[in-house]
Structure formats: structure tokens, C-alpha cells
Amino acid sequence: PDQRVALKARAAALLKAHNAVLVAHYYVDGDLQDLAWETGGIVSDSLEMARFGRDHAAQTLVVAGVRFMGESAKILSPEKRVLMPDLDATCSLDLGCPADEFAAFCDAHPDRQVVVYANTSAAVKARADWMVTSSCALDIVADLHAKGEKILWAPDRHLGRYIQEQTGADMLMWNGACIVHDEFKGLELDLLREQHPDAMILVHPESPKSVVEKAHVVGSTSALIKAVVEGTAKEYIVATDNGILHRMRQLAPGKTLIEAPTAGNAASCKSCAHCPWMAMNALQGIIDCLETGQGEIEVAEPVRGQAAGCIERMLDFVA
Ligand code: 13P
Ligand code: SF4
Numbered sequence: 293p294d295q296r297v298a299l300k301a302r303a304a305a306l307l308k309a310h311n312a313v314l315v316a317h318y319y320v321d322g323d324l325q326d327l328a329w330e331t332g333g334i335v336s337d338s339l340e341m342a343r344f345g346r347d348h349a350a351q352t353l354v355v356a357g358v359r360f361m362g363e364s365a366k367i368l369s370p371e372k373r374v375l376m377p378d379l380d381a382t383c384s385l386d387l388g389c390p391a392d393e394f395a396a397f398c399d400a401h402p403d404r405q406v407v408v409y410a411n412t413s414a415a416v417k418a419r420a421d422w423m424v425t426s427s428c429a430l431d432i433v434a435d436l437h438a439k440g441e442k443i444l445w446a447p448d449r450h451l452g453r454y455i456q457e458q459t460g461a462d463m464l465m466w467n468g469a470c471i472v473h474d475e476f477k478g479l480e481l482d483l484l485r486e487q488h489p490d491a492m493i494l495v496h497p498e499s500p501k502s503v504v505e506k507a508h509v510v511g512s513t514s515a516l517i518k519a520v521v522e523g524t525a526k527e528y529i530v531a532t533d534n535g536i537l538h539r540m541r542q543l544a545p546g547k548t549l550i551e552a553p554t555a556g557n558a559a560s561c562k563s564c565a566h567c568p569w570m571a572m573n574a575l576q577g578i579i580d581c582l583e584t585g586q587g588e589i590e591v592a593e594p595v596r597g598q599a600a601g602c603i604e605r606m607l608d609f610v611a
Pocket of ligand 1: 425498512514
């Protein structure tokens with residue numbers, strides 16, 4: 293613990309010395325989340341991370357999350373320096389949607405509005421009409437559907453299916469998944485809720501249908517935190533990356549939080565719901581990137597400019 297306190301103090305001093313601000317996701321280590329709050333940064337979902345980074349006056353953004361989050365920050369603010377503790381922190385959705393194959397998919401369906409999830413590379417965003425995150429995807433697709441648009445959706449098949457069911461939109465889908473959320477199991481969740489019949493079930497929409505259909509609340513990380521804070525239940529079963537429990541415990545200390553099962557039966561299951569790439573973010577990485585300048589995100593033109601359009605369109609929509 294003493295070493296962690298020292299590392300945190302060192303990271304805080306470096307953020308200050310470099311006029312940098314820390315923009316973190318709810319899934320990263322709790323020490324990093326606390327550091328972000330204590331130094332004037334933010335811990336949030338991918339939508340608010342993008343907005344906060346764009347609007348903050350600091351010329352250096354340190355993004356603790358996964359690669360697409362750093363890229364989105366750089367795409368929106370090319371004049372800022374964007375550093376990440378570990379550039380190898382990627383995402384299975386991003387990896388599963390190579391830009392060249394995606395471009396061929398788009399070329400084959402020129403009559404559709406191209407809507408991509410935030411969890412994609414800059415090159416994929418450069419082909420898109422819209423970027424969405426889990427907190428605004430439903431509203432944006434519903435709006436496009438109401439205007440008579442047909443949609444090409446990538447890459448998360450579970451989120452895409454959920455939105456299609458909710459909106460009735462005509463959506464052609466890429467077949468990607470998040471390796472963390474894809475592991476939540478509906479049958480085991482049934483057993484768990486038998487033991488906790490009054491628990492409220494909170495599910496991120498990157499989860500499979502068998503889990504989403506049992507949810508009381510389906511939503512982005514921010515929406516799930518809000519549900520715990522505002523909910524009247526005592527117990528909450530949480531189906532998303534367990535990094536989120538840190539913030540939930542801080543904001544709702546009296547509530548009981550139970551991790552949704554990922555495998556085996558409910559009694560024996562130990563959740564493995566933690567993203568290996570989010571876990572690559574550490575205090576030492578924050579220190580190293582600020583001290584050495586390593587881990588800088590670059591997004592070359594013209595891809596950056598092309599990708600900016602779909603992100604700005606989303607931010608204008610939610611404004
Ligand atoms: P949120 O946008 O709900 O934070 O989820 C993004 C995500 O999947 C991060 O891994
Ligand atoms: Fe990607 Fe899933 Fe990790 Fe989020 S939790 S970064 S969607 S692999």
C-alpha cells in the first residue's frame with residue numbers, strides 16, 4: 293500500500309507539472325480512477341471521455357482506457373498531446389473489425405448509413421457516417437430508422453441485435469463481440485437470481501441476449517452506475533466488467549453488489565469479467581508516459597479528418 297501511495301503521489305505531481313489531465317474509464321484500476329478524480333480529471337464512459345477530452349483546456353490528455361479511447365481524443369483534438377499508459381491496450385471489437393474488410397463490407401452496401409461503435413480503429417471510423425457509444429446508440433439508430441434510413445452496423449453483434457430489437461431498424465451486422473461481456477451466461481444468471489430474488493439485474497448491452505433479456509436495466513457503464521445510485525433495491529447483480537464496482541461502491545456504499553456469473557454454476561462461479569486490456573493501465577504507466585513522452589497517440593491525416601466527422605456528428609446529436 294505504501295508503494296501505491298507513493299506512485300499515486302508521483303503521478304499526481306507529474307500531471308500537474310505537465311499541465312496534463314487524466315481521462316479514465318470505469319473499468320481501469322481503482323487507484324487510477326481515484327487519481328483522476330483527485331487531480332481534476334474524470335472517470336466516465338466512452339462518450340463522456342471523448343467529450344471531456346475535447347472540451348478540457350489542458351494541452352496534454354492522459355487517457356487511461358483502451359486504444360480507441362486515446363484515438364478518439366486525438367481525432368477530436370489534433371492539437372493536443374494524447375498519451376496512454378500502454379499502447380498495446382486494445383479491444384476485441386477493434387481487433388475483430390479490420391479496416392480493409394470493413395471497407396469492402398461498406399462498398400457492397402452503398403445504400404446504407406454506416407454506424408460504427410466507438411470500439412473501432414480510426415480507419416474504420418473514417419468510413420463511417422456515425423459513431424455511437426452504448427449510451428447513445430439506441431437514440432441515434434432510432435432517429436435514423438424514423439427517417440427511413442437502412443443501417444450497416446459494426447462491430448458488436450450483441451449491441452446491434454439489442455438495438456435492432458428495440459428500434460425495429462433494418463440493420464445489416466458485422467459479427468464482432470467483446471470477449472468480456474460475451475462470457476456472461478443466462479442459465480447461471482437464472483440460478484443466481486433464485487438466490488437473490490429481490491436483486492436488481494444490471495446489464496451492459498455488449499452481453500448476450502440470454503443475459504440482456506433478464507435485465508431490469510440495460511445500459512452503458514454510466515447508466516448502470518446511475519441505476520445503483522438511484523435504485524431502491526438493496527442488492528444488484530452487475531453484468532459488466534468488474535472494474536465498475538469501484539465507482540459503484542464509492543457512490544452507493546450501503547448497497548450489495550454481486551458480480552454476474554461468467555461460467556460454471558452460480559454457487560461456484562468466480563467472475564472472470566475483467567478486460568485484460570483495461571488491466572494494462574497502471575500508475576507506473578502514467579508516470580512513464582509523462583516522464584518520457586512514450587505512449588503518444590498519433591492519427592495521421594487524412595484518416596484523422598475523415599474519422600472526426602462521425603464522432604462530431606454523434607457529439608452534436610447528444611448535445
Ligand atoms: P461504455 O461506453 O458503456 O463505457 O462501454 C465501453 C466499453 O465497452 C469499454 O470497454
Ligand atoms: Fe473491448 Fe470488451 Fe475490453 Fe471494453 S471490455 S475494451 S469492449 S474487450
